[in-house]
Amino acid sequence: MTYAYLGPEGTFTQAALRRVAPGGQGRPFPTVPAALDAVRRGDCEAAVVPLENSVKGVVPVTMDQLVSAELHITAEVEVPVTFTLMARPGTGLDSVTEVLSHPHALDQCARWLAEQLPEARLRPVDSTAAAAREVAEAASAAGVAAVAAPLAADLYGLASLATGIGLRAGAVTRFVSVAPAWFPPARTWLDRTSLLVNPGDGPGRLVDILTEFCSRDIEVSRLHSWPTGDRLGSYRYFIDIDGHIENPPVREAVSAIAGLGAGARFLGSYPRWGRRPEELVHTGPAGAPVSLPPTRSPHPGA
Numbered sequence: 001m002t003y004a005y006l007g008p009e010g011t012f013t014q015a016a017l018r019r020v021a022p023g024g025q026g027r028p029f030p031t032v033p034a035a036l037d038a039v040r041r042g043d044c045e046a047a048v049v050p051l052e053n054s055v056k057g058v059v060p061v062t063m064d065q066l067v068s069a070e071l072h073i074t075a076e077v078e079v080p081v082t083f084t085l086m087a088r089p090g091t092g093l094d095s096v097t098e099v100l101s102h103p104h105a106l107d108q109c110a111r112w113l114a115e116q117l118p119e120a121r122l123r124p125v126d127s128t129a130a131a132a133r134e135v136a137e138a139a140s141a142a143g144v145a146a147v148a149a150p151l152a153a154d155l156y157g158l159a160s161l162a163t164g165i166g167l168r169a170g171a172v173t174r175f176v177s178v179a180p181a182w183f184p185p186a187r188t189w190l191d192r193t194s195l196l197v198n199p200g201d202g203p204g205r206l207v208d209i210l211t212e213f214c215s216r217d218i219e220v221s222r223l224h225s226w227p228t229g230d231r232l233g234s235y236r237y238f239i240d241i242d243g244h245i246e247n248p249p250v251r252e253a254v255s256a257i258a259g260l261g262a263g264a265r266f267l268g269s270y271p272r273w274g275r276r277p278e279e280l281v282h283t284g285p286a287g288a289p290v291s292l293p294p295t296r297s298p299h300p301g302a
């Protein structure tokens, strides 16, 4: 299976792809829309794109694409992100006048850069690895540095000037794998369903929608407003809930929401990252594995 990803080689997205689809073949694209276009055209079967970060929130270009494109989320993966400042070998920190990176990376390193390189110009580019490659390949890269994953320094022959320059240690980015048609990943007992809901006008409509979940004991793990573009104050909502669309309470809640006259688009059901049954089976007392519920039986809230 060929996956489009935000390239070039050495991006955090490529690291995400390796985690989410270890056997998958990656094909780099310069931007998130270009990667998703490749999927829409059928040149790639799926794409892996960054969705949100634990420190700086959503990646706007991906949110826009999910709204406008008939694509479905088929998997999620979280990747720890640590940032390194890198430059051509021989460049000293005090000679850096320009720093290139993906906007999210510049944003997450803004404090360190403001303290250490207050005079440097920050220039956003399409990805962290694109920044590293540009520094490596530019005819004149004197005084230019990139913020990228530590691995990018090796890949592009750059020297590390500082490591761990992000605002928060332990920052994590959530990536999703997206495909044109949704072939339901088998139900596990820890799935997530993503929806895009437009409540329409009227007081209490968002509350009515959320009530459909709460009244069925379904956990809402994410609620993110996104402008419809029609007028100021008009929003649709990205809603993540626990459970798979094939689980009766989830299915009933989604139909009930449509019955309320709200626009509800199903974006996908997929296993929740990080709490895999095979991991949980080892969480009991030593030598006493916890038994798993049957994979296809409904469970509370899902």
Ligand SMILES: O=C(O)C(=O)Cc1ccccc1
Residues within 6 Å of the ligand: 006, 010, 011, 012, 013, 014, 050, 053, 081, 102, 104, 105, 126, 127, 128, 129, 173
């Ligand atoms: O530019 C990259 O390497 C990406 O994969 C996008 C990104 C940038 C910063 C944090 C997480 C993902």
